[in-house]
Amino acid sequence: MMPRFLANIRASSPDDRIAARMKDAGLACILASERLQVFAGGIEMCPLENDAGVILGLLHPHPLRNAGPPDTRAILATKGRCLTASHWGNYVALWSDGAEVRALRAPFGDQDAFYSAHRGGVVIASDLALLEAALQARFTCAWTHVAAHLAGRGLRGADTCLAGVRELLGGECLVASPGGIGTETLWSPWDFTQPERVLTIEENAHRLRELADTCIAARAAPFEHVLIMLSGGLDSSILAASAAKSGARLSALTFTTGDPSGDERRYAETVSAHLDIPLVTAELALEAVDISRSAAAHLPRPIARAFAQAIRACKREAASGIGADAVFDGGGGDNLFCSLQSAAPLADRLRARGIGPSVWRTALDIAELAESNVLTVAAHGIARAWFRPPDYRWQPDLRFLSDDVARTASALAAHRWLKAPRGALPGRAAHVALMIAVENLIETWPGPLPELAPLMAQPLIEHCLGIPSWEWVHAGHNRWAARQAFAERLPRMITARRSKGTPDSFSAALYETRRSMLSEFLLDGVLVREGILDRAALENTLRDTTPVKGHDHLRILALADVEAWARAF
Numbered sequence: 001m002m003p004r005f006l007a008n009i010r011a012s013s014p015d016d017r018i019a020a021r022m023k024d025a026g027l028a029c030i031l032a033s034e035r036l037q038v039f040a041g042g043i044e045m046c047p048l049e050n051d052a053g054v055i056l057g058l059l060h061p062h063p064l065r066n067a068g069p070p071d072t073r074a075i076l077a078t079k080g081r082c083l084t085a086s087h088w089g090n091y092v093a094l095w096s097d098g099a100e101v102r103a104l105r106a107p108f109g110d111q112d113a114f115y116s117a118h119r120g121g122v123v124i125a126s127d128l129a130l131l132e133a134a135l136q137a138r139f140t141c142a143w144t145h146v147a148a149h150l151a152g153r154g155l156r157g158a159d160t161c162l163a164g165v166r167e168l169l170g171g172e173c174l175v176a177s178p179g180g181i182g183t184e185t186l187w188s189p190w191d192f193t194q195p196e197r198v199l200t201i202e203e204n205a206h207r208l209r210e211l212a213d214t215c216i217a218a219r220a221a222p223f224e225h226v227l228i229m230l231s232g233g234l235d236s237s238i239l240a241a242s243a244a245k246s247g248a249r250l251s252a253l254t255f256t257t258g259d260p261s262g263d264e265r266r267y268a269e270t271v272s273a274h275l276d277i278p279l280v281t282a283e284l285a286l287e288a289v290d291i292s293r294s295a296a297a298h299l300p301r302p303i304a305r306a307f308a309q310a311i312r313a314c315k316r317e318a319a320s321g322i323g324a325d326a327v328f329d330g331g332g333g334d335n336l337f338c339s340l341q342s343a344a345p346l347a348d349r350l351r352a353r354g355i356g357p358s359v360w361r362t363a364l365d366i367a368e369l370a371e372s373n374v375l376t377v378a379a380h381g382i383a384r385a386w387f388r389p390p391d392y393r394w395q396p397d398l399r400f401l402s403d404d405v406a407r408t409a410s411a412l413a414a415h416r417w418l419k420a421p422r423g424a425l426p427g428r429a430a431h432v433a434l435m436i437a438v439e440n441l442i443e444t445w446p447g448p449l450p451e452l453a454p455l456m457a458q459p460l461i462e463h464c465l466g467i468p469s470w471e472w473v474h475a476g477h478n479r480w481a482a483r484q485a486f487a488e489r490l491p492r493m494i495t496a497r498r499s500k501g502t503p504d505s506f507s508a509a510l511y512e513t514r515r516s517m518l519s520e521f522l523l524d525g526v527l528v529r530e531g532i533l534d535r536a537a538l539e540n541t542l543r544d545t546t547p548v549k550g551h552d553h554l555r556i557l558a559l560a561d562v563e564a565w566a567r568a569f
Helices: 016-024 072-078 081-086 128-135 143-151 201-220 234-246 265-275 308-322 344-353 357-370 374-386 403-412 426-437 458-466 480-485 504-513 515-523 535-543 552-567
Strands: 004-009 028-032 036-041 045-047 053-061 087-097 100-105 114-118 121-125 172-177 180-185 226-229 250-256 279-283 326-328
Touching: 004 016, 004 100, 004 128, 016 028, 016 036, 016 128, 028 045, 028 053, 036 053, 036 087, 053 201, 072 081, 072 087, 081 087, 087 458, 114 128, 121 128, 121 172, 143 403, 143 552, 201 234, 201 326, 201 458, 201 480, 226 234, 226 308, 234 250, 234 265, 234 480, 250 265, 250 308, 265 279, 279 308, 344 357, 344 374, 344 426, 357 374, 426 458, 504 515, 504 552, 515 535, 515 552, 535 552
Parallel strands: 226 250, 226 326, 250 279
Antiparallel strands: 004 036, 004 121, 028 036, 045 053, 053 087, 087 100, 100 172, 114 121, 172 180
């Protein structure tokens, strides 16, 4: 059974109808107080003292905090802040404190929490189906937010793409009181970009490795047999190395696409042999993709990609064949390990250390990585350091959007972490922006097989955010601190690897074989009907039958993903 919960935070008398509907859904009432009812099934539960509340999901002590079990009095006294400081995991905590009821979602926890107003209170649920069942509602698209989602390249805020549905974001605490309903931020990546003690390069690498080992072992512990998605790239190889150290029973899966750019078998085979992990190979099949079906139809946002249907089919077939009960992937590793190709790290070093030999070394490192001229890099670094604010400029994507949407939607694409605090460094802002981009990878997918991205663990994220941006680039390599951390645990052909496989050839083949279907699907679709897409621009591009070039075909496939999602509502 998938982990599920629903909490009814009441402003008035109990709603027996919600209780009956939750019973029909197979959930038991685990907490009933004056203003808070909680129903749950298939999920770990940690009750707080005196029926004050409950923590739902997996909770781990922070490896750097020497924390014990959750302390009810401390949770109430700190209004939940002690939980984000002393623990991490995949949890939602709910508790009453006098006239207030609070709900806290773990930073980067993949346990969803969606909510809607109800009779002066609020109902929070683990999934959209439960929320609809509880409220006897059928939610519809909020077209303004759909447009903002497309323009903002998936920027994730509390407002979803369904009218009346909001999301409790990671590190945020919902507060329901007689004065109304609001949210407070209890965790922000900016709190970790200026660590109290500056570590050496060696200390940073050592701690990164220890935290990866600890966090991945904790995520693997509940499972009997974990299937690891192993491309042989740095991120998935680090995941495999830490999982192997945990002692968990492991197998690995690597994909091919029928094109050399998508064939990384030799790298995956090298890692699997080095770590003694059995490896399964599968080829992605175009037939596994139905562009008219959205894999995100259970979610209030269109965040699934059509080509991922083929990946998920391979995962589930392989897991079934070997008896795996969970799938781990290295999703978000590039972001976590600050894979930048800009002059921002040079700007940080200029601001932090001033002009000197070390700055010149960083300029040379970035120039080699970017295959650029060192003087050009230096000029960009100086401009970024002293002639621009540190905020990261999140560029909207207005391709194929109508003029009306293009004028307004980009202004709606905002995020709570994009505004840099006073004194912030631009490279730090870029790293935070990378972590914003990873939020859509942390999601709950339906079915009995958990699919997790264990590198997205709060203690590991906090540590990586504190590593100076210039320490992530060295001698033409990105993610340098992570490479150093696992230099003794992985083959050198992996830690020194610069190339990166992509599914681009598969996406190109998908576009070319479904071009006429895409044309019919989009040109006569709901996004055009609602005035979101520029029909003429789309038609002009889809009419071109020459082999794909550039990236417009990827954008059109993404638009089809959103179209399929919207039609589900």
